[in-house]
Amino acid sequence: MMSHPIDPELMNEAVELLREAGRITLGWFGSDDLSVDRKEDGTPVTDADRAAERYLRERLAELHPDDTLIGEEEGLSEGTSGREWVIDPIDGTKAFTAGVPLYCNLLAMTDRHGPALGVINLPALDETVYAGRGLGCFCNRRPARVSRTEDLSGAILTTSGYEAWSDEMLRRAKSAGFQLRTWGDGYGYALVATGRVDVMVDPEAARWDLEPMSVILSEAGGCFTTLTGEVDPSGGSGVGSNGLVHDRVLAVLSGSGT
DSSP: OOSSOOOHHHHHHHHHHHHHHHHHHHTTTTOTTOOEEEOTTSOEEEHHHHHHHHHHHHHHHHHOTTSEEEETTTEEEOOSSSOEEEEEEEEOHHHHHTTOTTOEEEEEEEETTEEEEEEEEEGGGTEEEEEETTTEEEETTEEOOOOOOOOSTTOEEEESOSTTSOHHHHHHHHHHTOEEEOOOHHHHHHHHHTTSOSEEEESSOOHHHHTTHHHHHHHTTOEEEOTTSOOOTTSSOEEEEOSSSHHHHHHHHHTTTO
16 A cells, blocks of 8 residues: 555545535436537537536535636636545446446546545446545445456457557557446446456546546555556556556557567
């Protein structure tokens, strides 16, 4: 486990806040009246995204007024405490708008010691995976651990989609013998943290998509890096694994292991 454990009450607070944000999104989930707008980058956004982020920002500002807030929809609110909260109100908006129950809400906090807590909430599945630095990883209050898979052949590798995969990277993954699936977005990392799959890969992702993952996977006994091996949620890509296969996965995907 990481050093400098955080206050368990802070972790529990974050879980409850995100679960409430998830309940807000369920009010729109599967609705025939859901309207989908397009942001400047072409990605979808809905009233559910905006409402969930607004709730989280307002509550965090009340509880921790000196903390910095960073959200996908509303950007940066600068604080002075040295702590940062990163919000993704709906990760998997495409799944959400299609009525697929694998979307999630994400919340993370960092402090002067680094990643401090991370929460992945899956409101339509009534499942929450979360971790606090030095406290362990949990799924609905029960301890969560990564798998013990050691062989790449037969290991389950999931991803959000294959649009961002190069033909060569996909060919190498197939040749390595992975079972390839698309249980993606934050749900894929939740599956890794709870031992249900072995690897999750995001060739392209934003900081708010990835910020919770390093502390969640570390506390679950696994590993999180970019495709090039840095522990950096702002690095533009993400690979989460059980740790036992991590270096070999990176080598396969980069071509250095072939």
